[in-house]
Amino acid sequence: MGQEQSYVSEDTPPLTLPERSLAAVAGHIKSGRARRIVVMTGAGISTAAGIPDFRSPETGLYANLAALDLPEPEAVFDLSFFRENPKAFYVLARELYPGARYRPTVSHVFIALLARKGLLHMLFTQNIDCLERAAGVPADRIVEAHGSFATQRCIECKAEFDDAKMRAFVAKGEVPRCEAEGCGGLVKPDIVFFGEALPRAFFELSDRAKEADLILVMGTSLQVHPFAGLPNMADEDVPRVLFNLERVGSFGTQADDVMVLGDCDAGIRKLADELGWRDELEKTWRELVGEEEVERQMQGAKKRVAALHDEVSKLAEEVEEVLHIDDKDEAGQEAEKKEDQGTPVVNPGEKAAKTEEKTQAAIESPQHDASPSKPDDQSQVEQVPKVDGTDESTKKAVL
Numbered sequence: 574m575g576q577e578q579s580y581v582s583e584d585t586p587p588l589t590l591p592e593r594s595l596a597a598v599a600g601h602i603k604s605g606r607a608r609r610i611v612v613m614t615g616a617g618i619s620t621a622a623g624i625p626d627f628r629s630p631e632t633g634l635y636a637n638l639a640a641l642d643l644p645e646p647e648a649v650f651d652l653s654f655f656r657e658n659p660k661a662f663y664v665l666a667r668e669l670y671p672g673a674r675y676r677p678t679v680s681h682v683f684i685a686l687l688a689r690k691g692l693l694h695m696l697f698t699q700n701i702d703c704l705e706r707a708a709g710v711p712a713d714r715i716v717e718a719h720g721s722f723a724t725q726r727c728i729e730c731k732a733e734f735d736d737a738k739m740r741a742f743v744a745k746g747e748v749p750r751c752e753a754e755g756c757g758g759l760v761k762p763d764i765v766f767f768g769e770a771l772p773r774a775f776f777e778l779s780d781r782a783k784e785a786d787l788i789l790v791m792g793t794s795l796q797v798h799p800f801a802g803l804p805n806m807a808d809e810d811v812p813r814v815l816f817n818l819e820r821v822g823s824f825g826t827q828a829d830d831v832m833v834l835g836d837c838d839a840g841i842r843k844l845a846d847e848l849g850w851r852d853e854l855e856k857t858w859r860e861l862v863g864e865e866e867v868e869r870q871m872q873g874a875k876k877r878v879a880a881l882h883d884e885v886s887k888l889a890e891e892v893e894e895v896l897h898i899d900d901k902d903e904a905g906q907e908a909e910k911k912e913d914q915g916t917p918v919v920n921p922g923e924k925a926a927k928t929e930e931k932t933q934a935a936i937e938s939p940q941h942d943a944s945p946s947k948p949d950d951q952s953q954v955e956q957v958p959k960v961d962g963t964d965e966s967t968k969k970a971v972l
């Protein structure tokens with residue numbers, strides 16, 4: 574875990590860093606040459622917080638949404654579906670609402686430290702969980718590319734709706750309606766649904782990515798444009814570091830790309846070590862979330878590793894079974910068998926195609942990041958049912 578990698582030939586020297594390593598990146602920061610750090614985050618940064626991947630058929634949240642007759646999990650972020658059945662979204666909203674359940678991870682706190690040290694130029698996040706804000710990243714340094722729960726408005730007349738009232742509705746799992754005279758339209762948080770444009774702030778501030786002298790990308794599969802294009806906006810000699818389970822986007826093709834593949838928090842801790850910030854990072858995080866949450870997240874990390882091992886052995890068994898069938902030369906049966914075992918509710922290719930279709934107008938579901946086809950077993954970590962009371966919380970939300 575956390576090995577630093579590159580696809581650039583070993584003979585190609587980096588342009589800016591002395592070498593392609595986290596130590597070199599830390600040196601770059603400590604030397605004062607990185608003062609405009611741009612960070613990009615996706616669902617992977619919040620996995621350790623326990624935020625369920627609602628697309629995973631195995632999570633309680635999905636089961637909960639299934640009980641609400643969703644045609645597919647993505648429907649929860651579909652505006653036309655919302656008009657017909659707003660309740661489904663509000664089940665999810667109650668779960669994800671800022672401050673309701675989830676607490677920042679050590680990676681979120683690291684970004685807040687960058688800001689505190691005057692090094693954060695801008696954070697672009699695909700997440701709607703507002704955990705960066707909760708970690709203390711100043712609001713004026715955050716671009717929530719897919720919107721957030723911070724504000725809300727009527728989907729018909731666009732009138733804004735009061736924050737405190739919204740919070741009360743969400744807590745009760747009730748659907749708020751517009752209070753403008755004669756309207757009564759549905760109220761929706763300013764989260765980007767399919768068919769909606771990205772927030773204006775994204776386009777107004779995306780130039781900040783061009784100004785970066787260091788780019789840190791954490792926990793995103795960089796599948797959806799225009800967000801996915803952000804890491805390519807800076808000059809080629811700007812070092813880019815990827816903290817993710819697998820290689821994504823154009824990472825590994827530039828001379829100063831450093832890839833730290835593995836658990837996001839583990840990679841961030843390693844960078845903090847190199848910077849000499851580790852104690853400050855851990856202390857700030859512990860003070861923010863409390864010992865109980867620290868313990869929960871640390872246990873969760875262990876469980877995710879265990880779940881990954883389970884996945885691998887299951888996969889090995891399946892492969893063995895298929896090979897066995899091949900031996901008997903019964904290809905037809907093999908296909909049939911595979912179909913039977915096919916746990917995914919939506920096959921990844923289909924899902925990706927569907928997503929592409931829906932994202933043509935540069936839109937996407939906020940958690941899209943956690944989705945499409947990830948053949949590599951490491952990526953299964955994200956798909957594993959989230960430990961720690963997801964089922965229980967889901968039941969509560971349903972009742």
Ligand SMILES: [Zn+2]
Nearest residue numbers: 727730751756
């Ligand atoms: Zn209205």
